[in-house]
Amino acid sequence: MNLNKQSIARIIFALAALYGIPVLLLGLFGEAQFNAAMPPAITHPEFYYGFHGVALVFQLIFVLIAIDPVRYRPLMLLAVLEKLAFFGPGLWLYSSGRLAEGGAFYGAMIDGVWALLFLLAWALTRPKRDAGG
Numbered sequence: 001m002n003l004n005k006q007s008i009a010r011i012i013f014a015l016a017a018l019y020g021i022p023v024l025l026l027g028l029f030g031e032a033q034f035n036a037a038m039p040p041a042i043t044h045p046e047f048y049y050g051f052h053g054v055a056l057v058f059q060l061i062f063v064l065i066a067i068d069p070v071r072y073r074p075l076m077l078l079a080v081l082e083k084l085a086f087f088g089p090g091l092w093l094y095s096s097g098r099l100a101e102g103g104a105f106y107g108a109m110i111d112g113v114w115a116l117l118f119l120l121a122w123a124l125t126r127p128k129r130d131a132g133g
Contacts, residue, residue: 005124005125006069006070006124006125008120008121008124009065009069009076009121009122009124009125010066010067010069011066012117012118012120012121013062013063013065013066013069013076013079013118013121014062014063014066016059016062016079016114016117016118017059017060017062017063017066020055020056020058020059020062021056021059023107024052024055024056024059025056027052028049028052028056031045031048031049034048037102037103038104055082058079058082061075061078061079062079065079065121069121069125070125070127073122073125076118076119076121076122076125077122079118080115080118080119080122083111083112083114083115083118084111084112084115086107086108086111087108087109087111087112087115089108090104090105090107090108090109090111091108091109091112094108
C-alpha cells in the first residue's frame with residue numbers, strides 16, 4: 001500500500017471520527033454511570049451534555065477534513081485546539097491532584113495524542129513552495 005501525505009492526513013482524521021463518534025454517543029447516555037463512578041453527582045447537567053454535544057459536532061468537522069484534507073487544512077489547527085482544550089486541563093488537574101487516574105484522565109491523554117497526530121496531518125498537507133518564486 002502506497003500512501004501519500006494527503007492519504008495519511010485523511011486516515012488520521014477519519015480514525016479520529018471513527019473513535020470519537022461512538023465514544024461520545026455512549027457518553028450522551030452515560031450520565032447516571034458517570035455520577036455513580038465520580039461522586040458527587042453532576043449538579044449542572046447542561047455542562048455534561050454541552051461537552052458531549054460540542055465534541056460530537058467536532059467529530060463531523062473531522063469527517064469533513066478527512067474528505068478533503070488539503071481544502072480543509074485551516075480547520076486542522078482548530079481541531080488541534082479542540083483536542084488541547086481537554087488535554088491541557090486534564091493534565092493540569094491530574095498534576096494538581098484534582099483528577100484521578102481513570103476514564104476522564106485517559107480520555108484527556110488520548111486527546112493529547114490526537115492533537116499531535118492532527119499537527120502531523122497539518123504539516124503533511126503543507127502546500128508545496130514554488131521553486132521559481
